[in-house]
Amino acid sequence: MNGKTRYYLIACGTSEYKNFDDDKQLASVETDLERVVNLFTHNFGYERVLVGLDINPNMPDITLKFADWLQNEERCETDCVIFYYSGHGEYLQGDRHYLLMGNTDPNKIAQTALPTEDLVRPLKNQRVKISQILYIIDTCYSQSGAGDIANIASSVIQQYQPVEGANIAVHAIAACRAKQTAIEGVFSNALEEILKDWMLKEELKEGYINPNELVDKINQKIRSETQRVVHNNVGSETLAKFFHILPKTLQTWEGKHHEFIEELLQILNNNLESSLFFINSFLLSRQLNEKFVVDEQDLKDKLKYLAIKPVSDRICPLIACSEWCRLKFGNRNDETYNLTLVQKIEKWQDKVIKCREGVDLNKIQEFVNRSFDEFEKLIKKGNLRIQIEVEPEINAKEGTGKETGLFLLNMNLWIESQDLPLGRFAESLLLKPEIEENDGRKSETLLSRLEKDNLLSNLIRQARYSLPKQVKPAIEIFLPLDFYQESLENICFKRGRKQEELGKEYPIFVNSFERYFDQDFREIRDEIYENKKALWNNNDNHLDSEIYYIGKKPSKSDLEMIEETKAIAVWSRNDKKLLVEGDEGDIKISEWKNWPKKIQNLRTQNQNLEITLFWDDLYPKPSLRSRPLNTKVVE
Known part of the structure; x- marks a missing residue:
């Protein structure tokens, strides 16, 4: 033999x-x-x-x-x-x-x-x-x-x-x-x-x-x-x-792989958000029926799992995972390029591979390169969405349950076929939206704070940096009620040396933070969900206006009514060009059965029309949030 x-x-x-x-x-x-x-x-x-x-x-x-x-x-x-x-x-x-x-x-x-x-x-x-x-x-x-x-x-x-x-x-x-x-x-x-x-x-x-x-x-x-x-x-x-009986080298692996895992985890922790995405993309490329990692403990558990997998075709999954991260961190075209991390992973590999019998780094590199191709194919087929939560911070320190005036900014990258986010970004940022001024000047709004220093656009670029160039995810922003009417589409987005409006670069959809994370709303959530499905599947022109809203910019009281009762709502913030039912302005109510596509068409065809869309698209919601990693205040 x-x-x-x-x-x-x-x-x-x-x-x-x-x-x-x-x-x-x-x-x-x-x-x-x-x-x-x-x-x-x-x-x-x-x-x-x-x-x-x-x-x-x-x-x-x-x-x-x-x-x-x-x-x-x-x-x-x-x-x-x-x-x-x-x-x-x-x-x-x-x-x-x-x-x-x-x-x-x-x-x-x-x-x-x-x-x-x-x-x-x-x-x-x-x-x-x-x-x-x-x-x-x-x-x-x-x-x-x-x-x-x-x-x-x-x-x-x-x-x-x-x-x-x-x-x-x-x-x-x-x-x-x-x-x-x-x-x-x-x-x-x-x-x-x-x-x-x-x-x-x-x-x-x-x-x-x-x-x-x-x-x-x-x-x-x-x-x-x-x-x-x-x-x-x-x-x-x-x-x-x-x-x-395992050779001495493998017996050494059995005794030392926990130490190796801790060492690799420490390396990856230097750039944790990127590491979470890299490991998830590695798992997705192998099409494993495993949950994605969503925080540091999950990452550690996943590395342990990969370490105890047997060598197959001279490939150790743990070392293959490290090689995937090494190549990603070492891609000079990516914004997360980090030579120091690359060098640390290489040194780690040199030491670890001596204790894993039958492992061939050349085979692993071939496997990883093939897996990159598979990952790109999967991503191109999937519907991607960057979901951003602007979450009011609650005063937990004093136990008052009241808002502190600061806002947590959480960002998830979703692929529609998965139940957990493919990547997590900027979970640690705390935003302070207002500047106290006594000279009569208007204080900064939350969204202008996001726009300042390209804060929001830079975070979005983090979520995109290792996706295929042809893939353009949609952006869904979960906002507290007070900020629905702000013009997110006009936030400037830095693309290379050019400044583009966010709404021209991405399909942007606005959603209700309270709607998905408020305990009281859960009582009527099922009803809203059924109304949305009925609206989406309506094959005739007799859409029930009781379950949707189309019109001008609503007042605050109207907003509260919309949030609590409507399956979907869309309005124009441009007083000179309103959205109305019927045939006015080339907008026919019968065309609104595909709401996301219709909104995108309106944005591209009507440059002066500022649209806000509040909706429930039956997509996975970013409700599985881990604790912020290294929270800091953005002044």
């Missing part, structure tokens, strides 16, 4: 049996699976596959998905596989051993349960290329199941030789003997304790734990005649490689 051995784990089990009494349900199965998965992925470098089977799988899926996986072209003659199953097992006298499924009928076991021997049948195919497989059957009467596996395996391996002179070695470990019932959790707990203890204390020939010796130690641990673990094998007499 040529090439490096790759290790794969399939782990599934059944805990819920709808046709059995309550005392037959097995809540312990979930614990068994978690224990076994952690043991083999963290301590032996196994990659878990067929995760979809997991808990309470459908009977046809087990063998079908296993067969599909075995025949995948990525399999090779050096692959090593463990298939673990936990749940109820039953032996029918004169027949065979069965794995009971969630819908098994206790009166029709042969017709509604999975024969244990069927786990071996997917091997019977000329396209299957693996070296060794170990079935671990953690059920009652499991020695009978292991015997059935051996019998079927004998006929399978006689017909198929993946490499000349070598057969697939088929091993089976049964949690108990043929006439014994397995006690919940006993086998998985003993397996974990023995293997972890063995790895720390034993010096082994060949670097592998022999399954027979392992079974002997488990039985010594259990010390019970009511449950005795059994091992058998069929096929090649070559060394069983299921329990390989």
Whole structure:
């Protein structure tokens, strides 16, 4: 056999049996699976596959998905596989051993349960290329199941030789003997304790734990005649490689990766907002079904998760993540270019890679470059939105619950397909909107404060700096009621050396801060939501004016009414060119079914028309906010 051995784990089990009494349900199965998965992925470098089977799988899926996986072209003659199953097992006298499924009928076991021997049948195919497989059957009467596996395996391996002179070695470990019932959790707990203890204390020939010796130690641990673990094998007499002791370098990794994570976290904390975005974009590019990181603790947890993932194709996910950040921080075209951070990450990589066996930095760099391309494709397909919250600060120090006069500025970058923000920016800024003056001059408004020194536009650029150039997100600003009527579109936005109006550069939508974060509004939120859907789906021209507002700039009392009752509202702040219903001003009410597009068209076609849009677009709301990181006041 040529090439490096790759290790794969399939782990599934059944805990819920709808046709059995309550005392037959097995809540312990979930614990068994978690224990076994952690043991083999963290301590032996196994990659878990067929995760979809997991808990309470459908009977046809087990063998079908296993067969599909075995025949995948990525399999090779050096692959090593463990298939673990936990749940109820039953032996029918004169027949065979069965794995009971969630819908098994206790009166029709042969017709509604999975024969244990069927786990071996997917091997019977000329396209299957693996070296060794170990079935671990953690059920009652499991020695009978292991015997059935051996019998079927004998006929399978006689017909198929993946490499000349070598057969697939088929091993089976049964949690108990043929006439014994397995006690919940006993086998998985003993397996974990023995293997972890063995790895720390034993010096082994060949670097592998022999399954027979392992079974002997488990039985010594259990010390019970009511449950005795059994091992058998069929096929090649070559060394069983299921329990390989990690080389010293990897043992060092196990002992030091927490230290490495803390060191990387400290590096990334020097530019935390950018780091959060980089890690999220890395996760998104890999299309993992994982939640994005949204604060420092989440970032730390995610780095820990990436550190314990097994090396796949010579790629360690943690080092790949650091390489992604290194390239992003080192892109001289980005505004966040930081040579110091780049150098620190490179030094970190040099040290860490020595403790992660099988890792190839060249492979990682190729992987990251490919992932950049995938990320750009995903972003171009997704609908992006920069959501900015202007939140009144509440006096928590004195416990008054009153507003202090300062405003928190929070910014999130959303992609429509995700439930958490892709990036977070400027969560720490506190704005002081008014300047106390005694000479009769008008005090600064909040929005003029945002415009001053390009504060808002610079923050928006932070959210855009690593997006593809062709992508232009919309901007949605959540404002307290008092600021709805301000002209956000006219805030100057610095683009290169030019000054552009924000409304010409981006689609801008104004929303109500109170509407989404006020406790009282939640009582009528569902009604507003239903009205909005009805308005959006209206296919005729008879739109109900009770649920929308179109007209001139409303008074403060009108604003309060709009906020509390209307699904959507739009008005012009230009007294000479008002928005009205009907056909006046080339604005037809029947055209307002696509409100966002209509607003954008109005802004581009009518240069002198200042539009404010207050709406609920059924988009994810930035309601999952973390505490400000390093709060400072912008004077």
